[in-house]
Amino acid sequence: xxxxxxxxxxxxxxxxxxxxxxxxxxxxxxxxxxxxxxxxxxxxxxxxxxxxxxxxxxxxxxxxxxxxxxxxxxxxxxxxxxxxxxxxxxxxxxxxxxxxxxxxxxxxxxxxxxxxxxxxxxxxxxxxxxxxxxxxxxxxxxxxxxxxxxxxxxxxxxxxxxxxxxxxxxxxxxxxxxxxxxxxxxxxxxxxxxxxxxxxxxxxxxxxxxxxxxxxxxxxxxxxxxxxxxxxxxxxxxxxxxxxxxxxxxxxxxxxxxxxxxxxxxxxxxxxxxxxxxxxxxxxxxxxxxxxxxxxxxxxxxxxxxxxxxxxxxxxxxxxxxxxxxxxxxxxxxxxxxxxxxxxxxxxxxxxxxxxxxxxxxxxxxxxxxxxxxxxxxxxxxxxxxxxxxxxxxxxxxxxxxxxxxxxxxxxxxxxxxxxxxxxxxxxxxxxxxxxxxxxxxxxxxxxxxxxxxxxxxxxxxxxxxxxxxxxxxxxxxxxxxxxxxxxxxxxxxx
Amino acid sequence: xxxxxxxxxxxxxxxxxxxxxxxxxxxxxxxxxxxxxxxxxxxxxxxxxxxxxxxxxxxxxxxxxxxxxxxxxxxxxxxxxxxxxxxxxxxxxxxxxxxxxxxxxxxxxxxxxxxxxxxxxxxxxxxxxxxxxxxxxxxxxxxxxxxxxxxxxxxxxxxxxxxxxxxxxxxxxxxxxxxxxxxxxxxxxxxxxxxxxxxxxxxxxxxxxxxxxxxxxxxxxxxxxxxxxxxxxxxxxxxxxxxxxxxxxxxxxxxxxxxxxxxxxxxxxxxxxxxxxxxxxxxxxxxxxxxxxxxxxxx
Numbered sequence: 200x201x202x203x204x205x206x207x208x209x210x211x212x213x214x215x216x217x218x219x220x221x222x223x224x225x226x227x228x229x230x231x232x233x234x235x236x237x238x239x240x241x242x243x244x245x246x247x248x249x250x251x252x253x254x255x256x257x258x259x260x261x262x263x264x265x266x267x268x269x270x271x272x273x274x275x276x277x278x279x280x281x282x283x284x285x286x287x288x289x290x291x292x293x294x295x296x297x298x299x300x301x302x303x304x305x306x307x308x309x310x311x312x313x314x315x316x317x318x319x320x321x322x323x324x325x326x327x328x329x330x331x332x333x334x335x336x337x338x339x340x341x342x343x344x345x346x347x348x349x350x351x352x353x354x355x356x357x358x359x360x361x362x363x364x365x366x367x368x369x370x371x372x373x374x375x376x377x378x379x380x381x382x383x384x385x386x387x388x389x390x391x392x393x394x395x396x397x398x399x400x401x402x403x404x405x406x407x408x409x410x411x412x413x414x415x416x417x418x419x420x421x422x423x424x425x426x427x428x429x430x431x432x433x434x435x436x437x438x439x440x441x442x443x444x445x446x447x448x449x450x451x452x453x454x455x456x457x458x459x460x461x462x463x464x465x466x467x468x469x470x471x472x473x474x475x476x477x478x479x480x481x482x483x484x485x486x487x488x489x490x491x492x493x494x495x496x497x498x499x500x501x502x503x504x505x506x507x508x509x510x511x512x513x514x515x516x517x518x519x520x521x522x523x524x525x526x527x528x529x530x531x532x533x534x535x536x537x538x539x540x541x542x543x544x545x546x547x548x549x550x551x552x553x554x555x556x557x558x559x560x561x562x563x564x565x566x567x568x569x570x571x572x573x574x575x576x577x578x579x580x581x582x583x584x585x586x587x588x589x590x591x592x593x594x595x596x597x598x599x600x601x602x603x604x605x606x607x608x609x610x611x612x613x614x615x616x617x618x619x620x621x622x623x624x625x626x627x628x629x630x631x632x633x634x635x636x637x638x639x640x641x642x643x644x645x646x647x648x649x650x651x652x653x654x655x656x657x658x659x660x661x662x663x664x665x666x667x668x669x670x671x672x673x674x675x676x677x678x679x680x681x682x683x684x685x686x687x688x689x690x691x692x693x694x
Numbered sequence: 695x696x697x698x699x700x701x702x703x704x705x706x707x708x709x710x711x712x713x714x715x716x717x718x719x720x721x722x723x724x725x726x727x728x729x730x731x732x733x734x735x736x737x738x739x740x741x742x743x744x745x746x747x748x749x750x751x752x753x754x755x756x757x758x759x760x761x762x763x764x765x766x767x768x769x770x771x772x773x774x775x776x777x778x779x780x781x782x783x784x785x786x787x788x789x790x791x792x793x794x795x796x797x798x799x800x801x802x803x804x805x806x807x808x809x810x811x812x813x814x815x816x817x818x819x820x821x822x823x824x825x826x827x828x829x830x831x832x833x834x835x836x837x838x839x840x841x842x843x844x845x846x847x848x849x850x851x852x853x854x855x856x857x858x859x860x861x862x863x864x865x866x867x868x869x870x871x872x873x874x875x876x877x878x879x880x881x882x883x884x885x886x887x888x889x890x891x892x893x894x895x896x897x898x899x900x901x902x903x904x905x906x907x908x909x910x911x912x913x914x915x916x917x918x919x920x921x922x923x924x925x926x927x928x929x930x931x932x933x934x935x936x937x938x939x940x941x942x943x944x945x946x947x948x949x950x951x952x953x954x955x956x957x958x959x960x961x962x963x964x965x966x967x968x969x970x971x972x973x974x975x976x977x978x979x980x981x982x983x984x985x986x987x988x989x990x991x992x993x
Contacts, residue, residue: 235886239733246732247705247725254705257725265885267740267876267892405958405982409922412929416898468931473876480877484769484838577973579931 214249215241218259221280225263228272229450232263252281268451268470278427279434329380332358337386340417341393348417352424355381362432373429383418390414452684456538456654464537467683468579471541474687475548481691482552492516522554523620523647523693528607530625531586532562532598538654538680539624540582545690546622547578554618559611560585561603564593567611598628600670601635608638612645620648620693623674626655627667634666639673649673652680652689701731701758701869717746717753718896718904726891727754736849736870738834738888743875744937745893748832751871755828758869763823764830765816767837773844777854779813807858817845818854821864828869834884835874842884845872849887896938898925904938909945919956920945927968927978936968944968958982 218241225232239262247258256277264273332354339347356362359380360373394410395402402410451470454463498514506512527546529539543558550556550572557569566589575581593602615621621642643649651674653660653667661668671677680686702708709724719727727750730737739747755762765776785806792802814822820829831845847853852864872888874880896904902921905912920941928935936944944967953960962979969975 231882233882233886239735239889242733243729246729251705253721254725257722258729260722261726261729261737261889261891265738265888265890270892403957405923405956405961408982409919409926412926413922416925477876477878577933577977 214244218244221259221276222263224276224280225273228276229453230264230269230272236263236265255281271466272450278430329358333381333386336381336421337389340386340390340414340421343413343417345420348421349424349428352421352428356425356428356432360429360432362429362436373433374426377425377429378422383421387411387414387418452687453682455681456541457534457681459537467541470683471544471548474683475545478545478687478690479549479552482549522552524555524616524618525553525557525693526611526615526619526621526646527556527558528565528621528623529558529560530562530598530600530603531560531589531591532596534628535624535626535654536586538652540586541683542622542624542652542680542686543585544578544582545686547572547581549690558585559607560589560591561600561607562591562593562596563599563602564591565603565607565610566590597630598625599632600625600627600629600666601633604638605635608641612638612641615642615645617645617647619646620650621646622693623649623651623670624654624680625651626653626665627651627660627670628663628665631664634669636669636673639670643673643675648675650675650689650693651677652686653677654680656681702728704728711757712753715753715756716907717749718900718907719750720896720900723750723891723893726889730869730889733889734852734867736872736888737891738872738874738880738885739891739893740874740876741893742895742935742937744939745895746938747871747873747893748830750893751828751830751873754869754871755830758826758828760826760828760869761823762828762830763816763820763868764832766832767834769836769838771837771841775815776817776841776844777815778818778856779815780807780858781811781813785811809859812856812859817848818862820868820870821848821852821854822862823868824865826866826868828871831870831872833875834872835877835880839881842881846883846887849884895928895935898922901925901938901941905942905945908942909949912945912949913954916948916953916955917945920948923956923961923982924968926981930977930981932969932974932977933971934969934974940968 218237222232222237222240240259243258243262244255247254249255259277260270260273264270332351335347335354336351338344339351355377356373359377361376362373391407391411391414394414395407398406451463451466454467456467459467492515495514495516498516499510499512502512502514503510525546527543529543531539539560546553546556546558556572557567558572559565559567568585568589571584571588572578572581593599593606623639639649651667651670655665657679659665667677678685678689680689702711705721705725705728708728709719709721712719712724712727726737729735739750741747752762754760788806788811789802792805812818816829820827834842834845847855849870852867853861855861872884895901898921901924902917905917905920906914909917924936924941924944944964947964947967948956948960951960951964961982965975965978965982969978
């Protein structure tokens, strides 16, 4: 950013081509970019000084990305695609001076403080020792200095990531290696101690908490810098197209429940709030504006009296929305727990669309957890309690659908009535136990509908110990529910 | 200005003039306002409630010296409320008056469907205005998908077609802002016609600056503390995170109470200004009260 160089692609023709490639890449990543938006983007960049990277990015984002959830995907593609072409990359050469300066300053400070001779005046361009990096990291975080953080990130990646050209490893591997060596937790503790010492009086708990949040925020920033640095190095090594492909991340609504990383899980949890709100609004509207009831003959004749017997104003019966009663029976064993959590969350969030919601969870034993949701305002909390408090282990804590269904039928089977819709969530991986599929047959006889939601991809069904096919014959529908998009579609259909 | 047909000279100029009317923008906001002017496209502003989406339109109107025309959207909004309506009563009067002087039917018909009998509603008003205007279509996500289609012609061509009159084209291209709280997905057709701007909660520094400009007599240290506490609270999983306007309310309250620096007790007793749900308040208080114990868990 310090050095503003005219980009190589000043000619309009070249920029068109560049943008074309970029948009291609966005589409590959799953962002819907239409032709008009493409043209808008071309028009927009004409009005923006090309050397201003941030402005360029915002101009493209404003014209191409129309959904905030897609912002991250856009940003990644942007970083990769323009990392070699923007002025930022040039920083690498120009930055060495900065580094040297920073380092000198650092050394001087150290000398001053400790009163001992500097170890060595290591040149900025050379490898720094781990101790030096740690010291610099500490300083950078303490000051919250962006430029310095970037410099530390670069050094750390060079020193610790051990990147080898052409090695087919993902960025996460390098990231992990770098972070492990930096030992950020220890640094954070040190920063906290420092903060405590430098305060004139002891920190109150509140101040302490604020200080910690601030430090965490800075550490997060540093992590992002390191990630970006690794990405840049990888792009330089492998080329834009190859990198873009490996970095392609699914959009939040397409993230697979069963294989979501911890970070993706957090994103999913965030995405579920607006989703439930939208769904609730949509369903409420559907109910209000939904089909009118049939003609109310009596009422129409009654009103025709005021028109001299002419039925001028037809009256309709008030539509009686039939709110289904929902029984959710969810497998919460390890592999599918996340899926069960999301579905329970979603169902309870729109529970006013149903006359009653009851929920049961099982692994090899089964337990009713409806009470945990009663009168609770915070659904996420209740869902969390389900995982810790429900009594679902019978023998060994491996899924046993057969036994769970049998017990369910014995204890609650009678409560299923003609208004009940039963949802079963699980992958039907039964660990080769007996299937007891007669239970589902009985449930289907009593209930209005019986649906099965399976978080596994369809191609895995009925492979190994999955016996979803055996159960499916008794269900009104078996749906693949691997991501939020599919789940949302199903719930929409349900209500 | 170099080119009189554009309102702004550069992104920096937008930012500067917005700052003069006490709206602290960031790179993204200023950049998109600038682009909207250059490209002559509407801006769709989306984001959590209380982050200054509506205020942005107002501020832009103020700096460009334009009149702000506002269309508040709600469920059931239709074209007679948004676009135009024939002044039925006046038409009736006209017809009755005609009867006396015996003019032909054609004359009357031509007469009663002229602009004199047209009641302009916000959208048509913005299009037909002589002076510069900023059109604000507020909370566009509240109208039904079908009603959205009403806006499309205006947004892409800046014109309104009235069957009896023909097409009315804008005399000048107005700056258009649409705001949305994202309670439902807007249609692709609408999004395609707009520049998209997501306004999120501001960064720590910007929020602090906002507090400093909007709350008179606040000390810098207090503003800093307020911004930090709000940021910490926003990191919790809440039903409704505190918005910028709530931050400002809180800061004002603290100033009125003559509080110099916030401690847990004051935070607890005034937090109901920041948060509006009982569960949220309980959660936040619990978080703020936590002492050093949590240090262990962050390791």
